[in-house]
Amino acid sequence: MERITATYFIETAFAPAKAAEVLAGEQSSGTFVAVPGETEELKQRFAARVESVEALETVDTPAIPGATSATGKYHRAIVKVSWSIENFGYNLPVLISTLQGNLYEIKQFTGLKLMEIDLPVSFGNHYSGPAFGIEGCRRLTNVNDRPLIGTIIKPSIGLSVEQTAGIVKTLAEAGIDFIKDDELLSSSANSNFNDRVDAVMKVINAHADATGKKVMYAFNLSGEVDEMLHRYDKIVQSGGTCAMVSINSVGLSAVKKIGDQKQLAIHGHRNGWGMLTRHPLLGIDFKAYQKLWRLAGVDQLHVNGIQNKFWESDDSVVRSIEACLAPMYHHNTVLPVVSSGQWGGQAFETYRRTKTVDLLYMAGGGIMAHPMGAAAGVTALQQAWKAAVDGLSLEAAAKQYPGFKKSVEKFGSK
Amino acid sequence: MERITATYFIETAFAPAKAAEVLAGEQSSGTFVAVPGETEELKQRFAARVESVEALETVDTPAIPGATSATGKYHRAIVKVSWSIENFGYNLPVLISTLQGNLYEIKQFTGLKLMEIDLPVSFGNHYSGPAFGIEGCRRLTNVNDRPLIGTIIKPSIGLSVEQTAGIVKTLAEAGIDFIKDDELLSSSANSNFNDRVDAVMKVINAHADATGKKVMYAFNLSGEVDEMLHRYDKIVQSGGTCAMVSINSVGLSAVKKIGDQKQLAIHGHRNGWGMLTRHPLLGIDFKAYQKLWRLAGVDQLHVNGIQNKFWESDDSVVRSIEACLAPMYHHNTVLPVVSSGQWGGQAFETYRRTKTVDLLYMAGGGIMAHPMGAAAGVTALQQAWKAAVDGLSLEAAAKQYPGFKKSVEKFGSK
Numbered sequence: 001m002e003r004i005t006a007t008y009f010i011e012t013a014f015a016p017a018k019a020a021e022v023l024a025g026e027q028s029s030g031t032f033v034a035v036p037g038e039t040e041e042l043k044q045r046f047a048a049r050v051e052s053v054e055a056l057e058t059v060d061t062p063a064i065p066g067a068t069s070a071t072g073k074y075h076r077a078i079v080k081v082s083w084s085i086e087n088f089g090y091n092l093p094v095l096i097s098t099l100q101g102n103l104y105e106i107k108q109f110t111g112l113k114l115m116e117i118d119l120p121v122s123f124g125n126h127y128s129g130p131a132f133g134i135e136g137c138r139r140l141t142n143v144n145d146r147p148l149i150g151t152i153i154k155p156s157i158g159l160s161v162e163q164t165a166g167i168v169k170t171l172a173e174a175g176i177d178f179i180k181d182d183e184l185l186s187s188s189a190n191s192n193f194n195d196r197v198d199a200v201m202k203v204i205n206a207h208a209d210a211t212g213k214k215v216m217y218a219f220n221l222s223g224e225v226d227e228m229l230h231r232y233d234k235i236v237q238s239g240g241t242c243a244m245v246s247i248n249s250v251g252l253s254a255v256k257k258i259g260d261q262k263q264l265a266i267h268g269h270r271n272g273w274g275m276l277t278r279h280p281l282l283g284i285d286f287k288a289y290q291k292l293w294r295l296a297g298v299d300q301l302h303v304n305g306i307q308n309k310f311w312e313s314d315d316s317v318v319r320s321i322e323a324c325l326a327p328m329y330h331h332n333t334v335l336p337v338v339s340s341g342q343w344g345g346q347a348f349e350t351y352r353r354t355k356t357v358d359l360l361y362m363a364g365g366g367i368m369a370h371p372m373g374a375a376a377g378v379t380a381l382q383q384a385w386k387a388a389v390d391g392l393s394l395e396a397a398a399k400q401y402p403g404f405k406k407s408v409e410k411f412g413s414k
Numbered sequence: 415m416e417r418i419t420a421t422y423f424i425e426t427a428f429a430p431a432k433a434a435e436v437l438a439g440e441q442s443s444g445t446f447v448a449v450p451g452e453t454e455e456l457k458q459r460f461a462a463r464v465e466s467v468e469a470l471e472t473v474d475t476p477a478i479p480g481a482t483s484a485t486g487k488y489h490r491a492i493v494k495v496s497w498s499i500e501n502f503g504y505n506l507p508v509l510i511s512t513l514q515g516n517l518y519e520i521k522q523f524t525g526l527k528l529m530e531i532d533l534p535v536s537f538g539n540h541y542s543g544p545a546f547g548i549e550g551c552r553r554l555t556n557v558n559d560r561p562l563i564g565t566i567i568k569p570s571i572g573l574s575v576e577q578t579a580g581i582v583k584t585l586a587e588a589g590i591d592f593i594k595d596d597e598l599l600s601s602s603a604n605s606n607f608n609d610r611v612d613a614v615m616k617v618i619n620a621h622a623d624a625t626g627k628k629v630m631y632a633f634n635l636s637g638e639v640d641e642m643l644h645r646y647d648k649i650v651q652s653g654g655t656c657a658m659v660s661i662n663s664v665g666l667s668a669v670k671k672i673g674d675q676k677q678l679a680i681h682g683h684r685n686g687w688g689m690l691t692r693h694p695l696l697g698i699d700f701k702a703y704q705k706l707w708r709l710a711g712v713d714q715l716h717v718n719g720i721q722n723k724f725w726e727s728d729d730s731v732v733r734s735i736e737a738c739l740a741p742m743y744h745h746n747t748v749l750p751v752v753s754s755g756q757w758g759g760q761a762f763e764t765y766r767r768t769k770t771v772d773l774l775y776m777a778g779g780g781i782m783a784h785p786m787g788a789a790a791g792v793t794a795l796q797q798a799w800k801a802a803v804d805g806l807s808l809e810a811a812a813k814q815y816p817g818f819k820k821s822v823e824k825f826g827s828k
Binding site: 027028029042043045046047063064065066067084086087088089091092093094096097098100101102103104105106107154155156157158159183184185186187188189190220222223224225226227228246248249250251252253254255256257269271272273274275276278279280282283284304309310311312340 | 441442443456457459460461477478479480481498500501502503505506507508510511512514515516517518519520521568569570571572573597598599600601602603604634636637638639640641642660662663664665666667668669670671683685686687688689690692693694696697698718723724725726754
């Protein structure tokens with residue numbers, strides 16, 4: 001019978017092997033006194049199994065404050081635990097309740113992070129994964145051999161529908177590939193969702209008719225289930241190609257429902273993610289997290305960016321990009337969305353470390369605030385990426401490309 | 415115009431007032447360079463506003479490891495920030511993306527927890543809240559003037575449908591008010607969801623026909639949206655009165671969809687909650703959290719229990735019970751679900767500190783492993799609560815009630 005294996009980074013005042021057994025017991029057949037019906041046969045079939053325990057360092061201070069150890073020592077370890085697929089079948093919420101669930105409540109742990117999930121072969125057949133993924137998003141935008149260049153409508157909130165459409169026109173004429181709503185905006189007092197779709201798609205469709213290039217716009221349809229489905233239909237009917245969802249806020253079941261529609265590329269915005277991962281010994285690692293959303297059908301997933309304005313290290317961003325680009329079954333591969341303080345200067349380090357152009361590379365002010373205008377901003381980003389792939393340094397690229405040189409002068413010291 | 419106010423507990427290497435401005439900017443009209451269209455008028459209408467900053471202690475070590483301060487000092491504070499309802503209208507996922515969202519990513523914070531949300535009057539009219547709540551659950555179970563006594567089918571996973579129905583029969587005859595699936599079980603290889611509903615409801619309906627008492631069974635329907643709706647209908651058609659949802663795993667939008675059906679009481683299981691709250695300076699406090707789920711229509715919500723087997727302090731559990739019992743608009747009030755290692759002995763401290771019997775009091779082994787059998791286990795819990803309300807001590811209650819005395823002898827040292 002197929003099994004699902006979860007890898008955890010734990011910290012415990014107990015012997016790690018003992019703590020791992022508590023974990024396995026709590027998440028399968030555990031209760032605080034033995035009860036009738038808990039036979040050996042049942043345990044064999046449905047009990048979680050500790051597969052390995054790899055001891056790491058011992059520390060004097062618990063990772064999560066408040067917990068105390070009689071010995072004053074806290075042991076860290078990597079533990080692997082497995083469950084039979086018979087426990088839940090193909091049910092992502094119950095999978096999560098089993099692999100995470102009450103584990104964070106267990107006082108034997110002063111730290112616990114879900115690092116990786118190994119899913120069985122049959123998951124690849126049951127779930128169809130991203131309907132578009134990298135190849136589909138390239139096809140929809142007609143962009144090959146370089147990252148898709150994207151931007152976010154700013155200010156995040158407050159622009160009228162007409163102002164938004166005006167910015168979209170500027171950006172489309174500038175040669176942008178992708179534009180998105182901010183996650184703060186879905187339907188505001190002066191930017192009704194349907195009105196925004198009408199106004200924006202009028203611009204995008206006219207531009208496509210004139211040039212053959214259809215800009216992908218990710219409309220933030222996050223909301224209640226029926227509302228999202230109506231908005232989804234509105235985008236489809238208007239000739240749009242993409243819908244954005246704040247995946248953590250909307251939640252796994254409703255995102256899966258949206259992914260199942262398969263007519264639009266799904267832009268998965270991970271806002272709220274810091275809460276789930278920022279502490280090194282609490283929550284879930286991106287490597288495990290991204291698998292769940294790929295199964296739910298997300299086509300594009302945020303990974304932050306090199307030299308970003310947030311807390312995350314470059315190493316962590318690189319690992320996230322690699323996680324997204326790792327194949328998963330025969331499914332389409334999810335497109336990593338690089339964003340946060342990007343202006344093109346980071347293309348060099350991003351390419352050096354990942355050797356990929358399969359990215360949606362997002363720049364905000366880096367485009368709209370370019371000294372020579374938005375078109376020059378988009379071109380500068382394309383130039384930066386061409387230079388990076390050609391093996392040029394940032395300095396050499398600035399010499400070769402005057403437009404990019406202006407970006408370096410304006411944004412290079414940020 | 416109505417505003418929504420969020421209260422945060424923050425830690426920052428910067429001046430707290432400065433950090434609060436960063437927070438407000440990031441979650442409304444912030445971008446890293448000024449862009450066209452960002453007018454003063456727009457900012458006035460849509461910008462988040464720092465309402466107050468209350469400085470607390472300064473510490474030498476950041477709450478979240480990895481962050482460093484040039485001064486070596488980290489300042490803690492309570493800050494209140496407000497947004498106009500015009501920014502998002504009535505949209506819980508976008509509310510969450512705004513009040514939490516990327517905030518946890520901001521490097522200016524070495525700790526940030528959302529402590530409270532103050533919602534405007536109109537939310538109370540737009541959302542209808544729990545369809546049943548405390549009064550509805552009392553009506554469905556015909557229990558007045560004492561806590562509903564409940565239990566969880568254990569072992570959590572692995573029992574056949576017939577075994578489960580057999581345990582339900584024993585428990586129904588024992589006088590139980592409420593039974594639930596474990597969060598690890600929705601539909602397993604040997605306990606198909608629909609088959610379990612058939613078998614369990616056959617027992618419950620027969621018992622109701624014979625005695626007039628219908629046991630409330632919370633079937634765990636957690637899964638994909640359509641699957642949950644089908645399961646919901648199955649429960650309704652079979653005469654069931656309650657559906658359980660793992661709220662964090664399923665997510666806000668899909669739980670709202672289930673709550674909107676209004677034919678079954680919704681048992682909101684908060685497994686995964688520890689990840690969101692266990693760190694004192696990361697995530698969200700229960701006081702804010704429970705409001706969201708009440709708006710989504712959850713009728714019963716887990717709060718852990720006094721002297722529980724998990725990490726949570728009694729003080730925290732008491733605060734959670736009080737949060738649930740606080741009125742919210744004209745809505746039905748959500749029923750706090752007390753569980754984890756409960757056997758009746760905690761009734762005294764629970765009542766002393768909360769002065770309420772508006773609880774669903776869950777005991778697992780405390781019922782099934784009672785030395786005189788399940789019926790005596792249920793009776794012992796009722797006795798414990800009667801004694802607690804009557805002002806007896808545990809010791810006095812054990813003298814007065816022989817059944818409860820057996821509980822004390824078996825579970826009292828745990």
